[in-house]
Amino acid sequence: MHSQTLIDAYDTLLLDLDGVVYLGRDAVPGAPEALRQAQERGVRLAYVTNNASRTPGAIAQHLSALGAPATPDDVVTSAQAAARLVAERVEPGAAVLVVGGMGLRGALRAHGLRPVSTAIEEPVAVVQGIAPDLSYGLLAEGTLAVRRGALFVAANADSTMPTGRGELPGNGAMTRVIATATGVEPVVAGKPEPPLHRESMLRTAARRPLVVGDRLDTDVEGAVNAGVDSLLVLTGVAGPLDLLTADPRHRPTYVGAGLTALHEPYVSPRRSAEGWRCGEWLATWTADRGLSLEGQGDPVEGLRAACAAVWEGVGDAKADEDAVKPALASSPFADLSSR
Known part of the structure; x- marks a missing residue:
């Protein structure tokens, strides 16, 4: 048990x-x-x-x-999601121009579509995904095809992607080339x-x-x-x-x-008369003072309490960074993220 x-x-x-x-x-x-x-x-x-x-x-x-x-x-x-999206909109066996790598090509073939690399093959769709060797030539072919009316699909719209060296340009950044050159925004298959x-x-x-x-x-x-x-x-x-x-x-x-x-019991923040408590932490939010946090223990529990207080305080709005930074700077969870 x-x-x-x-x-x-x-x-x-x-x-x-x-x-x-x-x-x-x-x-x-x-x-x-x-x-x-x-x-x-x-x-x-x-x-x-x-x-x-x-x-x-x-x-x-x-x-x-x-x-x-x-x-x-x-x-x-997202390549599989993009391939299904295209397959549901075009005829079986249709030519699809791939501005990306083998992941996209394999996903399109699995849905009975024919990956191509040039606009001269009259593709009915252009699908773009990130690839380390993505070339100007492929971007140019994709631009020509979209200008001629091909459906433009992006595997995802991530502006960056995390790596061991830091965040690098993602597919969302690269799709701006074709979108800017054609004035056509892509249909996005990936999250969100x-x-x-x-x-x-x-x-x-x-x-x-x-x-x-x-x-x-x-x-x-x-x-x-x-x-x-x-x-x-x-x-x-x-x-x-x-x-x-x-x-x-x-x-x-x-x-x-x-x-x-x-695999751990999840300690959720709870509303009290004083504010939001999570573990040994107490967080409060006021319009004039912003976020206040006191306590000790697991820093993640402190972050949960702080989030609950801020989110309740601002409702559907977005908290101003200046209202949370002072409490964040003196908290033990300020550097929890690995980045």
Whole structure:
């Protein structure tokens, strides 16, 4: 028997990869062990990534090498969501110009579509995803095809992507080339838009999914859009200041230091006469003084209390950074994020 933990309420984890399971080529400390433990408990693992550059097989191989349980069928990519989106709008066997890598090509073939590389082949759609060798030539071909009326689909709109060296330009930044040159905005398949979540639900048949991610603008917003719970882990992009100043669509259900939070009893903030309490922490918010925090103990519990106080205080608005920074600067969770 085990005590009630966060993971007990869910049958499937919809896991982001970069910043959650690994950073670059290396595992986030404790992540593979937490995932093995979840699988042993009978929870389905689905690795849901906005990265469209690699195939599910390559991603699964990487995860397995890090010690995380994974097969290609456990991987759901924005390339697969983009391919389904295109396949539902065009004729079988249609030519689709790929501005990206092998992940996109494989996903399109799996849906009976024909990947091409030049506009002269009259593609009915252009699909763009990040690739390390993305060239001007491909961007130019994509621009010509979109100008001629081809459907423009982006695997994702992430402006940056986390790596071991820091945040680098993501697919969202690269799609601006074609969008700017043509005046056509892409249809986005990846998080936070619905197609990738739909793909995940179709593939997993999840009834009680928990979205786990490190970004507010993709993972958490995608969960909010889909009406499911989310866990924001502090091992990737988002940090305490991002959480404290988040608007409603970017506020996660839970906050944890990392994936190990799945296997711990979750201490939730509770409203009291004095303010919001979580563990040994007390957080209050007033319009004139902003955020105040006092207490000791687990810094993540302090962050949860602070978020509850700020979010209640500002309602549907977004807290001003200057109103939270003084309390944040003197708090033990100021540097919780790995970035």
